[in-house]
Amino acid sequence: MQYVAAKTADEAVALLAGHSGMARVLAGGTDLLVQLKSGMVEPDLVVDIKRIPGMRDITPEAGGFRVGAAVSGAELGEHAGVCAMWPGVVEGFNLIGSTQVQGRATMAGNLCNASPAGDAVPSLVAAGATVRVQGPNGTRDVPILEIPAGPGRTTLAKGEIVTSIFLPGRPDRASDAYLRFIPRTEMDIAVASAGVSLVLGSDGTVESARVALGAVAPTILLAEEAAKVITGTRLDDETLARMATACEAICKPIDDKRGTVEFRTRTAGVLAKRAARIAYDRAGAKA
């Protein structure tokens, strides 16, 4: 195995595009090193992107924030601006692993590891975040939802790397939240999860909403019908019940020792309701 700490994104792309064997990008390494050790992957090239300028920066842009691909959970959690605007994105990402894992893990890595249970991804989908991808044919911006292709697979082409994730700006009367179910209180993989982002109108009703579900399908799901159900409402109990039903309708989870199909489906709906309520209260408190 060869290790290269790329100095520029162009260098990283050229190395990855020009390599004939298996190559892997190293950001936080909290998935990659575990996979290396278990023999799950045996790359002959590892390209470390942490020394590329900008990869560790959080930069205000167009009223929102551009988060470099190598920004760790600990760094994002200490950023007051991102925490105020996108608390659900931060709380989802910060749920991953231990303090030690948070010192290294990245949102871009969680996205590209492409686990359907990745805790950073549902909130990013709900946020309408976009991913900046650099490759041999230049740079493109892609909606988060289009990156995962299935468990462990992404739509990134050979030589392409994620360089940053963009969290858009939003009005004051807006917030988000993320909840997951795990059998213990800390350091576990989501059995089901939900991220909800809401913008409230001046009358206190939901003006627009995005709802995303995790761990209930091969990729993170955007629950469009559930978002439609809560739009124009104040999240009364009857509306939330219909929202949960809309979430349940699109779940296609696996059945395993961590949760049955029925349990995951039901739980995803319940978590979506509760996350919506938290996001609503947060948005209201800011108004």
Add this chain to the structure above:
Amino acid sequence: MKTIQVSTTINGDPVEFICTPDETLLDVLRNRLSLTGAKEGCGTGDCGACSVTVNGRLVCSCLVLGAEAQDAEISTIEGMADGDTLHPLQRAFIEHAALQCGICTPGILVAAKALLEKNPDPTEEELRYWLAGNLCRCTGYDKIIRAVQVAAAEMRGA
């Protein structure tokens, strides 16, 4: 496998070492630099026995490549005492019997020190969540939590 030459700083001292590209920082510390305080428990970032700080961030050294240490500032348990004078956390662990077999202890001390530098007066809940990535199979944790609280109080008073 081609080896890599790495220049880094460990516990304030400049250090140079050679490692293979797939060698972890934990293996470098233990096998090449004889810094055997960090332990390998799980090797997959679950147990925290290999905890060190890299550029001030608490990490599992089993999930860091040795090559990544280039130009970094690393702190390990070996840098915690000031000569023969133990750190307040180390003293509190001894005085309050916060260890039995001792395998998890270096990692927990490094992790607790990182917390108290960030938050000198953590609540018990904050403390327990911060240390959730440090597994101990002997103590049942309560004595560890008490010892960190005692040390924290002493350090705040100092």
